[in-house]
Amino acid sequence: MKYYIVAGERSGDLHGGNLIREIQKLDSKAQIRCWGGDSMKEAGGVLVKHYRDLAFMGFYEVLKNLLTIRGFLKFCQADILKFQPDAVILIDYAGFNLRIARFAKENGFRVYYYIAPKTWAWNAARTHKLRKYTDRVFSILSFELTFFEKYGVNVTYVGNPLKDAIRSFEPDTSFRENHQISREPIIALLPGSRKQEIQNVLNTLLEVVPHFPKAQFVVAAVGNLPPSYYDSVCSxxxxxxxxxxxxxxxxxxxxxxxxxxxxxxxxxxxxxPQVVVYRTSTISYRIARALIRVPYISLVNLIMDAEVVPELIQQDFSVENVVAWSKKLLKDTKERENQLQAYASLQEVVGDRPTSRIVAEEIINDLLPN
Incomplete structure (x- = not known):
């Protein structure tokens, strides 16, 4: 059978790659075209467009690039019509993929949404589109079920695909030596995977470094961005x-x-243990504040419905606040112990289902004639 998969971000590419591998195990004749990245390409999909070209974040940033995004939409729609897939599989990336869902459904294609749009967080009206333009939705967050079912969405909880990725991960025993990581403690800096995130976050994180002279900081960079984005770190x-x-x-x-x-x-x-940070443009932040209906922004806190990890957003994301929380969580403190205990509960909530395999089986069984 023929599958057309659309992911517009780094995490979607990771999960798309794992899904492609599972589809191929079950369907030896699978033909797969995809929008995604290196993971999906390495898994065997024919890559049409890389997510690095699609990574616009924030309301203001999307508006600035509206003509470009419309061009991508038209190109994707034309490519779907030409390919004539048995299934269109959409992974997260709601702003783009909900439009593709409508187009695909109106043109007679089966539409599956994997990693549902977070319409429960803002713009619940979009949930009606999800019901109308998808055949099935695969949710990776258990608390979404009640919300989507209330709107009549054909939703199935499949577990969280991050467990698939982490389960297959093998630590490299020579990693520290290869990268000359000799100091302890080690503080990881994860500034994001999109250019706006790097620009909004990294310089503030660098100002934190002098406050921990004995620590080794390691920036988790991403290859989809030019190395020049990390120039401020190199020296x-x-x-x-x-x-x-x-x-x-x-x-x-x-x-x-x-x-x-x-x-x-x-x-x-x-x-x-971690502290979560986030900063966007003032315009995008004000719009988000007016629309978002949930008390947290991090997945950890949303899943646990509690402030497990501190969130430093916009004006609260300051060097002073990051340093204060880092000192609390880096050492053996009550705050660190509480976070680790909450992580143990989180592991139980997330579970250990083979999510990618489940989604592949559900789609293929759905497509096969009875």
């Missing part, structure tokens, strides 16, 4: 830059400062 003797090896960094880290996103949950599942 700092206390910092190492490691590219596309985030899990290796987390496997040796004592503490992490993490930009809000999928990385917050990954860090927690690795058992690394």
């Amino acid at each position: 700092h003797s206390q910092i190492r830059i490691v590219t596309d090896e985030t899990y290796q960094v987390l496997s040796v880290a004592n503490f992490a400062i993490v930009t809000s996103g999928t990385a917050t949950l990954e860090t927690a599942l690795f058992g690394v």
Whole structure:
């Protein structure tokens, strides 16, 4: 059968790659075209567009690039029509993928949404579109079920695909030696995977470094961005830059400062205490504040419905606040112990399902004639 998969971000590419591998195990004749990145390409998908071209974040930034995004939409729609897939599989990336869902459904294609849009957090009206333009939705957050079912969405909880990725990870025993990471403690800096995140976060994180003269800082860089984005770090003797090896960094880290996103949950599942930071443009932040209906932004806190990890957002994201929390969580303190205990509960909530395999089986069984 033929599958068309669309992911627009780094995390979506990771999960898309694992999904492609599972589809191929079950369907030896699978033909797969995809929008994603290196993970999906390495898994065997024919890569149409790399997510590095699609990584616009924030309301203002999206508006500035609206013509470019519309061009991508038209290109994607035309490519789907030409390919004539048996299934269109959309991974997260709601602003783009909900439009593709509508187009695909109106043109008679089966539409599956993997990693549901977070319409419960803002703009619940979009949930009606999810019901109308998808055949099935695969949720990776258990608390979403009640919300989506209330709107009549055909939703199935499949567990969290990060467990698939972490389960297959093998630590490199020579990692520290290879990257000349000799000091302890090790503080991981995860500034994000998109250019706006790096620009909004990294320089503030660098100002934190002098406050911990004995620590080794390791920046988890990403290869989809030009190395020049990390130029401000290169000359700092206390910092190492490691590219596309985030899990290796987390496997040796004592503490992490993490930009809000999928990385917050990954860090927690690795058992690394963390403080979450986030900053966007003033316009985007004001719009978000007016629309968002949930009390937290990090996945860890959302899943646990409690402030497990501190969130320093916008004006609260200051050097002083980051340093204060880092000192509390780097040492053997009550705050660190409480966070680690909450992580143990988080592991139980997330579970250990083979998510990628489950999604592949559900889609293929759905497509096969009865």
